[in-house]
Amino acid sequence: MNSAAAPAASDALAARAHQFEDAEQQHHASWLGMWVFLATEVMFFGGMFTCYAFYRAGYPGAFAAASNQLDVLLGAINTAVLIGSSLTMALAVYSAETGSRRATVNFLLLTILLGAIFLGIKSYEYHEKFVEHFVPGAAFRFEGPFARPAEIFFSFYFAMTGMHALHMVIGIGLLAVIAIKARRGRFSPAYYTPVELTGLYWHFVDLVWIFLFPLLYLVGRHL
Amino acid sequence: MNDQPHMTVRSYILIFLVLLALTGLTTGVAFIDLGRGLNNVAALTIAIAKALLVILYFMHARYSDRFTWVIAAAGVFWLLILLGGTMDDLITRNLLPGGQYFTP
Amino acid sequence: MNGAPREHYLNVDYGIRSWLFTTDHKRIAWLYLLSLTLFFFIGGFFATLIRIELLTPQGDLVQSETYNKFFTMHGVTMIFFFLIPSIPAVLGNFLIPMMIGARDMAFPRLNLASWYLFMFGGIFTLAAAAAGGVDTGWTFYTPYSSIYSNTHVVLTVVGVFITGFSSILTGLNFIVTIHKMRAPGLTWFRLPLFVWSHYATSIIFILGTPVIAITLLLVGLERVFHLGIFDPARGGDPVLFQHLFWFYSHPAVYIMILPAMGVVSELIAAFSRKRIFGYTFVAFASLAIAVIGFLVWGHHMFVAGESVHSAMIFSFLSFLVAIPSAVKVFNWTATLHKGSISYDAPMLYALGFIGLFTIGGLTGLFLATLGFDIHVHDTYFVVAHFHYIMVGGSVMAYLGGIHFWWPKMTGRTYPEPVARIAALIVFLGFNLTFFPQFVLGYVGMPRRYHAYPPEFQVLNVFSSAGASILAVGYVLPLIYLVWSLRYGRVAGANPWDARGLEWQTPSPPPTHNFDTVPRVTEAAYAYDKEPEEVYEFGSSPSRV
Numbered sequence: 001m002n003s004a005a006a007p008a009a010s011d012a013l014a015a016r017a018h019q020f021e022d023a024e025q026q027h028h029a030s031w032l033g034m035w036v037f038l039a040t041e042v043m044f045f046g047g048m049f050t051c052y053a054f055y056r057a058g059y060p061g062a063f064a065a066a067s068n069q070l071d072v073l074l075g076a077i078n079t080a081v082l083i084g085s086s087l088t089m090a091l092a093v094y095s096a097e098t099g100s101r102r103a104t105v106n107f108l109l110l111t112i113l114l115g116a117i118f119l120g121i122k123s124y125e126y127h128e129k130f131v132e133h134f135v136p137g138a139a140f141r142f143e144g145p146f147a148r149p150a151e152i153f154f155s156f157y158f159a160m161t162g163m164h165a166l167h168m169v170i171g172i173g174l175l176a177v178i179a180i181k182a183r184r185g186r187f188s189p190a191y192y193t194p195v196e197l198t199g200l201y202w203h204f205v206d207l208v209w210i211f212l213f214p215l216l217y218l219v220g221r222h223l
Numbered sequence: 224m225n226d227q228p229h230m231t232v233r234s235y236i237l238i239f240l241v242l243l244a245l246t247g248l249t250t251g252v253a254f255i256d257l258g259r260g261l262n263n264v265a266a267l268t269i270a271i272a273k274a275l276l277v278i279l280y281f282m283h284a285r286y287s288d289r290f291t292w293v294i295a296a297a298g299v300f301w302l303l304i305l306l307g308g309t310m311d312d313l314i315t316r317n318l319l320p321g322g323q324y325f326t327p
Numbered sequence: 328m329n330g331a332p333r334e335h336y337l338n339v340d341y342g343i344r345s346w347l348f349t350t351d352h353k354r355i356a357w358l359y360l361l362s363l364t365l366f367f368f369i370g371g372f373f374a375t376l377i378r379i380e381l382l383t384p385q386g387d388l389v390q391s392e393t394y395n396k397f398f399t400m401h402g403v404t405m406i407f408f409f410l411i412p413s414i415p416a417v418l419g420n421f422l423i424p425m426m427i428g429a430r431d432m433a434f435p436r437l438n439l440a441s442w443y444l445f446m447f448g449g450i451f452t453l454a455a456a457a458a459g460g461v462d463t464g465w466t467f468y469t470p471y472s473s474i475y476s477n478t479h480v481v482l483t484v485v486g487v488f489i490t491g492f493s494s495i496l497t498g499l500n501f502i503v504t505i506h507k508m509r510a511p512g513l514t515w516f517r518l519p520l521f522v523w524s525h526y527a528t529s530i531i532f533i534l535g536t537p538v539i540a541i542t543l544l545l546v547g548l549e550r551v552f553h554l555g556i557f558d559p560a561r562g563g564d565p566v567l568f569q570h571l572f573w574f575y576s577h578p579a580v581y582i583m584i585l586p587a588m589g590v591v592s593e594l595i596a597a598f599s600r601k602r603i604f605g606y607t608f609v610a611f612a613s614l615a616i617a618v619i620g621f622l623v624w625g626h627h628m629f630v631a632g633e634s635v636h637s638a639m640i641f642s643f644l645s646f647l648v649a650i651p652s653a654v655k656v657f658n659w660t661a662t663l664h665k666g667s668i669s670y671d672a673p674m675l676y677a678l679g680f681i682g683l684f685t686i687g688g689l690t691g692l693f694l695a696t697l698g699f700d701i702h703v704h705d706t707y708f709v710v711a712h713f714h715y716i717m718v719g720g721s722v723m724a725y726l727g728g729i730h731f732w733w734p735k736m737t738g739r740t741y742p743e744p745v746a747r748i749a750a751l752i753v754f755l756g757f758n759l760t761f762f763p764q765f766v767l768g769y770v771g772m773p774r775r776y777h778a779y780p781p782e783f784q785v786l787n788v789f790s791s792a793g794a795s796i797l798a799v800g801y802v803l804p805l806i807y808l809v810w811s812l813r814y815g816r817v818a819g820a821n822p823w824d825a826r827g828l829e830w831q832t833p834s835p836p837p838t839h840n841f842d843t844v845p846r847v848t849e850a851a852y853a854y855d856k857e858p859e860e861v862y863e864f865g866s867s868p869s870r871v
Binding site: 290297298301304305308309311312313315316317318319 | 506530534538566567570571574621622624625633634635636637640641
Binding site: 053090223 | 228230232235236238239242243246247249250253254255256257262266267269270273274277278280281282287288290291294295297298299301302305306309310313314
């Protein structure tokens with residue numbers, strides 16, 4: 001009845017989760033659970049994307065002018081950093097799947113590092129925007145006829161990248177916990193579900209940025 | 224999911240390189256005027272291609288059961304419902320008499 | 328069996344810690360039951376204040392600003408903290424694992440976390456009420472909510488935001504549990520319709536709730552950081568807020584009715600002793616309601632400024648969504664035909680549901696009609712419509728379900744004669760409260776006003792009188808159900824001789840629900856067979 005892999009790990013697993021019949025059912029249920037959660041996240045971010053699309057269609061000139069104030073180079077570098085972190089995350093899952101404890105830990109730490117670099121660059125960008133008076137609110141200043149809708153652009157810039165950054169902070173926290181567990185030898189080819197699920201979450205955060213980058217940074221750059 | 228890993232290290236690195244290339248492409252193309260709103264189409268197309276690569280290969284959707292696909296597709300589809308309904312309102316505001324509040 | 332009292336989920340452990348740290352889905356259902364009852368009476372308290380004010384045409388009980396807080400708090404409490412969780416969190420949590428032959432939900436700890444999130448959000452909202460309340464209406468329309476209101480909007484939206492995650496986790500748990508943990512032989516089309524309706528509800532939980540979460544978050548951000556994203560003076564569009572708000576809040580009403588329909592299917596089958604007519608149609612109708620329900624949100628915005636083109640599409644789709652509901656009503660009625668009907672209290676609630684939901688649903692079609700809606704939008708016609716569905720429908724189904732499964736949950740039966748009287752009182756009180764409101768709306772009385780022209784007073788007095796009768800009807804079960812815990816007749820495993828896996832285990836059930844894993848060999852509602860022919864409890868022990 002138990003899976004053919006290392007009996008000790010799956011027995012420990014089965015003892016942990018009494019409501020399941022076997023390890024395979026538990027693993028698949030956890031996998032599906034994370035995908036369902038990610039579907040909720042699609043709708044969560046999707047609400048903001050909808051607002052953004054609405055106002056971009058309504059104020060194309062203003063959104064182009066505001067977008068051009070963002071630093072494309074930093075945005076592109078950050079995109080590369082985040083995609084790189086997805087690679088290291090995938091390799092961490094692969095290492096867990098193939099039983100390399102050291103590699104698992106190292107790739108998880110690399111993922112954390114790349115995530116931290118991303119957040120560092122983002123913080124620098126936020127600081128720049130603050131200095132340039134592009135933070136919405138009383139101190140907002142934008143030259144030219146597009147001031148009002150430009151403030152809307154920047155409201156969504158901060159809301160969307162801020163929510164994304166919050167998800168990254170949570171992700172880094174999760175990665176740290178998983179890295180500690182990996183170091184303690186809690187995962188094996190028979191049981192690496194938490195690494196896998198953290199991977200799914202991290203890739204999702206990358207997915208959001210894959211859309212945020214062109215939508216926020218690359219509006220009307222050809223004008 | 225307990226037997227051989229579906230992907231090799233090489234394939235992960237390959238996908239990564241393609242993603243990097245697509246990032247460069249979308250950044251570069253943004254500075255070229257493709258005319259008639261095609262810049263938006265290009266940016267979205269490239270983003271969707273990148274997203275598919277991440278979902279199918281990094282997230283292993285390619286090797287997963289049908290229900291996983293259904294969940295992923297449902298999320299996207301529902302977002303399209305929200306987007307579609309909201310945008311339909313906006314772009315038809317001047318189509319028929321009566322709805323003229325927010326004219327861009 | 329041998330003199331020692333039998334161990335079950337209620338007596339297996341005692342003490343507050345065994346409740347607050349439980350992962351047993353049945354105990355979690357009780358945690359929800361208690362907190363939801365509290366919120367129901369808090370919402371009822373605000374309703375009482377409203378109906379007292381509306382006894383006289385003048386706004387003489389309270390100022391208009393205070394009245395605005397009454398209906399806001401009534402709506403927020405009843406919708407987010409009672410109706411949306413009610414049947415899923417209490418009956419769904421208790422019954423779904425049992426109905427599918429499982430030992431617990433897929434994620435028991437997430438289940439407990441759901442309840443804590445619910446309570447945490449509830450505390451924020453109660454704090455907002457205690458601090459002076461909110462006056463925006465439960466719909467939080469901008470820019471009033473995001474800029475101009477001077478009440479505790481942020482506190483309230485934070486509370487609703489947190490509670491939303493309770494819904495999301497519940498829906499996630501239900502979906503994975505129903506997919507992965509059905510007993511051997513329990514194929515999809517052998518599931519009770521209660522399970523189908525909760526599955527459909529969970530789709531809405533998952534895909535709708537996040538949208539209101541982000542929407543309320545944006546309102547909070549606008550208030551705190553003085554953004555202008557929904558402010559027309561700064562280039563924003565209030566109608567955009569309404570799109571986002573109603574994208575969830577319309578499907579939310581299907582969250583409130585689908586589980587109720589699931590309960591009704593179980594009750595009609597049990598008290599007609601027949602299979603539900605057109606089972607497959609009813610199952611698919613649940614899914615259809617969930618899906619089409621996401622396509623109609625703009626019917627709340629016909630006069631808000633959305634485009635006429637958009638309004639026409641939403642109107643058409645709103646007609647469409649009535650069809651699966653009608654299918655269910657027809658099928659329940661057909662089930663009754665030539666059934667062996669008994670009129671116990673749960674059945675009275677179920678029959679009441681069918682009648683009142685039909686009225687509420689038909690008046691929904693009136694409102695979906697663009698031309699008609701222009702006249703009755705924001706009048707008491709709308710108020711009557713949704714109360715017929717939510718109170719005449721959902722609350723009655725909730726009470727019917729609580730009564731039906733009370734013996735299973737507690738091992739006691741409630742006093743049937745009193746329960747029947749209470750059900751009749753609820754039915755009469757309800758109609759006296761809300762039917763006059765259809766007339767009031769039609770002749771022009773607007774909603775959310777604390778004063779009205781004197782010619783509307785008679786109907787308002789009827790309505791308030793009905794509300795006091797309704798209140799009695801709601802307090803009675805509270806009293807006799809609690810009474811039955813100690814003095815009620817001890818119930819056996821299957822006091823109704825119903826079909827369904829939950830009746831094949833003792834009342835109250837053991838913590839792990841079943842001593843051996845059942846195997847299912849027949850479709851649901853096999854009232855033409857004995858349970859032994861339907862369920863096989865073999866020798867393979869269920870692993871504890």
